[in-house]
Amino acid sequence: MNIALIQQALSYLIFSAIGAFVWAPLLTKILYKYKITRRDEFDFTLKGSERNKKVGTPIMGGLLVIITVTVLTILFNWNRENTYVPIGVMGIAALLGATDDLLNIFGKKRRERKISHVLNLIKVHKKWYMRLWYILILPWEGFRRFAAILGSHPGRGIQVHEKLFFQFLAGAVTAWWIYFKLGIQWHSLWVPFDGQPFVGWWIIPIVIFFVMFTANAVNFADGLDGLAGGSLVITFLGLMIISWTEGRASFTLLNATVVGALIAYTYFNVKPARFQMGDVGSLGLGALLAINAIAINRTMLIPFVGFIFYVEIISVIIQVFCRRLLGRRFFKMAPIHHHFEFRGWSEEKIVMRFWLIHAFFVIVAIWMSLYK
């Protein structure tokens, strides 16, 4: 075991945590100053009497982690081969999330257009080039409509189809990096207890899928005070240990930096939250989680290191499936943490139980990762 590496990683962790703690009040002040706070008119999540207290809480607190990690990595852990792309993709996803957060507060309500409307425009628009334009954008409009059916509320922010498009872009960048830049050994996929079967170019869709799925999964989990933050601390701690056992120095240090910043974030995010993560943090860190696992060739462990996030997103998929196809609710409300709130569980009880379950599965992931 490389003790020097873990010593260095823990130093990064401590330094990152201290750094984040130091500038957290500044971030809070900025968020309050520019009124980047939670408002009830666009918030469609559970709104029981307990939740009224969350109105007015700053969002985009995830910036604390994103900025701390980016700055420290650029200063102390920057290398083209390892940290360049993870930080870049995290940046793309975080930018997407930040845009969504800001539009949700300051934007206008987005217009919904039905396919039949576009088809009508193709038929009746008086300008031929506009008719041609509507024909060209018809597949995109179809995708948009499909995404709108899957999502429940268009709101003001970035719409589902736009999010999926940019997340696909982030996934594609990661896949390009893995497939073309990291070498032939990354064309094999590590499978627990089953060696490393060669998958060739199939690694590209696999990577895109995991990046998109995981980013959204973390996004769904960001619904209760401390849930996403605490779970991410456990996840990145697990990834840090796995990277360390694999001897991947840059990723051990990167994960340690994330854990440090997340500790500071979660300190301020536990109930009653001083600020909330927002899409800027959840999408960015979700993408980083996937990339860091993929980059140490532990892609198949993502459902374990991100267990609670996957439970959350699968609950949403089941709910949408049942709602649209069978016309009934499977859960009282999705994501699943809201279901338990409806069952009368307190927020603290849900969060702590989810943390524990998540920690157990991260330990399982670490155990599995040791089998070559």
Place this chain on the structure above:
Amino acid sequence: MKLSPTALKTIHDYLNLPFIGIPGVWCPYFNNARLGQRGQLKVLIGKGTPEEIVEEAKIISIQYRANIFDKNGVFSAHVDHPAEHEQVECIRQFLVDNNLGVDCSGFVTNVLQQHFQETKNINLARKFFVTSKKNFLRWIISRLRPVEQISVAVYANDKNTSIVNNLKTIQPGDLVVILKTGPNKNHNHILLIEDVEGNKIKYAHARTWSSEGKYGHGISQGTITITNPEKGLLEQVWEEKNKFGEENETYLEAKQAETLEIRRIKF
């Protein structure tokens, strides 16, 4: 002969939605035709059971902070509405404003589902012919969401029901099918025969009367007194909410209809 106890209980539940501690909230009428929502929850397109309507009302109340119910589902607006009738009105207004209610075919289907399940162990919604396999997509949807696909037209289909010609032979579970009615002859309606006692036929249905405004509609019961069995249904005495003749809008709908039939389910 009567409807089965669970079917009668379902009617009772529609007339007194099972909200904790608030009796007398009768289910409003809601028809999805105006909004045309697709792929929506069964309960939000006028096909829900009483339990589903109550559950959805609680979820919507908490989700959209209407403060009508607390998280245990108990009515929590007592202070604003101290009298019981005001509480009922408050809940009914909330239901109507949130498109929670049942349409005529949804009501009949949910009641008869219980009746056939209890008496013949038949899942009525699955047994009905909705469409042939030639229309594959619609057939698949009718398999996945059977109750939502059952309209008045399905009840009027000879594959599912047969016409009862003799008024003397009417029995509980029979249906009064009203096709192409209203001033524009563009909607259908259905009544469920709930009980027959001598010459009195008691029916229940989900309806909306223009005279009752935005919040007055819902599940209702009425009677048809057979005064002359040799004549048609319109020649008998219709009474609902103490209204007779054309004041009784159910009778008026039956009168305006292009087709008025009594039908019996074949299964």
